[in-house]
Amino acid sequence: MTITLADVYMLTGLRTTGPMQPYEYLSAGSKRLAKIANCTGWASYILNHVEDGSSVSEQEYVAFLNMWLEKFIFCGSSCGPTYNHKLMAEHLALGKDIPLGKYLLGAAYHLMYQVAAQLLKNEPIQTISGPWWLIQLWLNLYMHKSVRPDLRDLSFSSSNFDEEYRGKEGRTRQCMNYGEAASAITIDFDVGHFFKKLYRGFDVAVLTWLPYKEDDELIFPFKFRFESGCSDEIAAAIFNTFIKPCVLPAEFHHGHGKMVKGSSTPGNPPTYEFYNPSFVAHQFGLSQLPPPFLFFENILKLREDVSDVLEASRIFQLGSDLPCFSLHD
Numbered sequence: 001m002t003i004t005l006a007d008v009y010m011l012t013g014l015r016t017t018g019p020m021q022p023y024e025y026l027s028a029g030s031k032r033l034a035k036i037a038n039c040t041g042w043a044s045y046i047l048n049h050v051e052d053g054s055s056v057s058e059q060e061y062v063a064f065l066n067m068w069l070e071k072f073i074f075c076g077s078s079c080g081p082t083y084n085h086k087l088m089a090e091h092l093a094l095g096k097d098i099p100l101g102k103y104l105l106g107a108a109y110h111l112m113y114q115v116a117a118q119l120l121k122n123e124p125i126q127t128i129s130g131p132w133w134l135i136q137l138w139l140n141l142y143m144h145k146s147v148r149p150d151l152r153d154l155s156f157s158s159s160n161f162d163e164e165y166r167g168k169e170g171r172t173r174q175c176m177n178y179g180e181a182a183s184a185i186t187i188d189f190d191v192g193h194f195f196k197k198l199y200r201g202f203d204v205a206v207l208t209w210l211p212y213k214e215d216d217e218l219i220f221p222f223k224f225r226f227e228s229g230c231s232d233e234i235a236a237a238i239f240n241t242f243i244k245p246c247v248l249p250a251e252f253h254h255g256h257g258k259m260v261k262g263s264s265t266p267g268n269p270p271t272y273e274f275y276n277p278s279f280v281a282h283q284f285g286l287s288q289l290p291p292p293f294l295f296f297e298n299i300l301k302l303r304e305d306v307s308d309v310l311e312a313s314r315i316f317q318l319g320s321d322l323p324c325f326s327l328h329d
Helices: 005-012 022-026 042-049 058-073 086-093 100-120 132-142 178-184 191-200 233-243 277-284 309-315
Strands: 155-157 172-174 246-250 271-275
Touching: 005 100, 005 132, 005 178, 005 233, 005 277, 022 086, 022 309, 042 058, 058 086, 100 132, 100 246, 100 271, 132 178, 155 178, 233 277
Parallel strands: none
Antiparallel strands: 155 172, 246 271
């Protein structure tokens, strides 16, 4: 079992469709924002970018999206304001079709690889930045039966929540989607018990292969349904991103330590992770046929540095020409 693009989409609603051009985001962007030296923390970052007026300016919007990407999505190592994702923020503000879900999953895979590499070397786990929150949501959802069998009984903070409000009515509401339900689950196993469960395997009554069932009380993003499948062109395009192998970007953003061609700057250079959904076909409600097909075998080496635009374009087009699948075919 592993996190898939289906999980990213169902838990976050982030796009998985659209053109993949990660090499663009090694650039700094063109919008002029406040000097990063004047932003000693996120509070001062907000104060430096907030403007007077009833409407939100384009500059404010870009500044907000940059903070959202850095602090809440990719969770950068600086733990403070940077402009590493400013160009992506500019593109999002313009409404460009960015498959942000693929960028997020690539960051999560690369995070898990870095942790596994240190474990294999018997080294202590250092502070590794990345979207740990996504891994936590995924674990909560797939293991929720061990602590709470019914997701519909969970509650989420209401938009009307007020810390000064002393009553209980209106402070919470029923969870409306799987992301909210997963964030409301608490699994309080100790580390030893948790490791034994993962190592030995969960009981059949607890194990969940496909947690996304037809349920009107937990709304799917864009009304996508696994059980109804590719009911229209948009649903078919989304489903095909779940089940088709592709290459996911990792470390493709502007900032210190990112390498470009001809540079000797130390740090984590732009690279990639493989997405092989054939390994976990059971998680999509499909039959699992062993052994899984290694799509990228003899095509591309694993996690090589990417230092050229043409090379990156070739790498991230792999798998795009595969035939599309429809459940109604």
